[in-house]
């Protein structure tokens with residue numbers, strides 16, 4: 334197990350009685366694609382900001398690679414290179430004159446020499462599929478999807494072992510959503526990077542995930558494989574979350590006695606499955 | 614979301630102080646501030662303290678919120694008190710090393726301590742019990758006469774309320790940006806001053822860009838709703854004095870008269886003693 338949350342509780346304001354995170358425990362394995370799902374305000378962003386010690390828990394702790402990251406002499410700056418966090422809004426991160434310089438910011442902070450920094454920046458930009466002719470344009474002139482790619486590259490250039498993406502698909506159209514999620518998947522498949530996706534929508538991330546953690550009002554509601562979690566459609570509905578429509582349809586068909594596969598999370602596969610298994 | 618609408622340091626609750634007209638509270642705070650500078654005997658400060666306690670109790674704001682403001686001026690307060698304590702000339706009580714504590718210095722230090730504390734707590738009652746928009750409405754109304762010397766009061770008030778509205782937004786944004794850069798290994802507590810200033814560039818650039826974008830959006834939104842300056846604008850909730858305000862003004866007057874009377878009495882006494 335690469336990352337373990339151990340009875341994590343957190344509040345922003347000491348004067349406040351209510352916990353923003355309340356006794357959250359789970360573990361994440363190396364090489365998994367994990368989705369943390371919950372509606373807005375359920376504490377997802379607060380939770381992931383613990384993974385690289387940007388937040389310090391009021392109770393409980395996090396173990397990374399077998400070590401307590403909130404121990405006094407743990408090197409938390411080194412941890413930030415190992416657990417890369419991409420925030421929701423690219424505009425909070427981009428600041429340099431050119432895309433290329435911006436991607437260099439992370440590795441430069443690691444104290445690497447110039448050559449290594451530039452090599453990493455180049456590789457990272459290539460990895461996420463930013464075309465060469467955009468390297469020396471201003472990051473502020475890019476489209477939303479391009480900006481997102483650049484911010485991911487900016488974190489990737491630090492060569493993280495875990496990449497955490499906070500709402501990576503928010504504000505993007507379906508084509509870009511897919512593209513960004515495919516980048517994440519490729520990183521896992523080709524480079525073995527552990528991926529943590531944060532989203533408020535099952536529909537988006539379900540088919541990319543090996544493991545889903547559902548958050549509700551600062552508590553962990555469900556935790557398991559995609560199938561295990563979708564098994565609990567009722568519980569999900571109570572947390573105002575829904576299983577993807579295609580999955581819901583497959584489940585209904587199954588209930589009616591058709592022997593279809595219920596592990597289906599998008600419309601295309603649903604159509605294929607129905608064509609294949611059901612003869613009219 | 615709630616955090617976006619809670620503004621400044623306003624403490625949301627219901628109390629007679631919250632209900633007062635902002636003009637009453639602004640003038641009250643001014644009267645109180647003037648009294649702290651004009652009258653500085655033991656007895657007037659005792660009355661000032663009593664008045665402060667009464668208002669705090671009436672406002673139903675927990676005392677710890679009042680003291681939050683003290684944290685900000687802690688250093689200033691300490692320096693002022695020490696400065697007065699050690700560097701006032703007069704009759705020495707005791708001295709050590711290069712310091713010389715005098716009876717006048719001690720008195721002055723105690724006076725300064727209470728004056729600053731009362732000032733900070735007094736003004737924080739104003740901001741804790743008045744929403745910023747109410748506060749600007751009050752200021753605008755009080756500054757109204759300045760229009761006659763061609764000061765654009767309504768525009769200034771609008772600018773102030775917009776600025777106030779965006780303080781929490783920008784604070785939150787600064788925090789988010791800082792975290793995003795920290796996640797990329799940025800270090801903001803570098804010992805070297807030059808490097809430290811440089812390390813703030815990755816925060817300031819996104820912050821300014823976002824502030825300009827917001828300003829632009831806001832200007833468009835205002836124009837779309839036909840905003841054309843302050844002249845002749847009516848208010849959704851015009852300020853109106855209620856019974857409570859007259860009670861407040863009467864109390865202020867009583868407070869002022871009592872403090873003045875005590876001061877006159879004390880001065881008269883010392884005058885008589887001297888004669």
Ligand SMILES: Nc1ncnc2c1ncn2[C@@H]1O[C@H](COP(=O)(O)OP(=O)(O)O)[C@@H](O)[C@H]1O
Nearest residue numbers: 345353371372373374375376377378379380616
């Ligand atoms: N900086 C902050 N200060 C105080 N409260 C916060 C802060 N950030 C988030 N919160 C509160 O914590 C809760 C969880 O927020 P967040 O982690 O952003 O949720 P999510 O990412 O799931 O939408 C919300 O109720 C939010 O209002």
Ligand SMILES: [Mg+2]
Nearest residue numbers: 377378499500
């Ligand atoms: Mg969030």
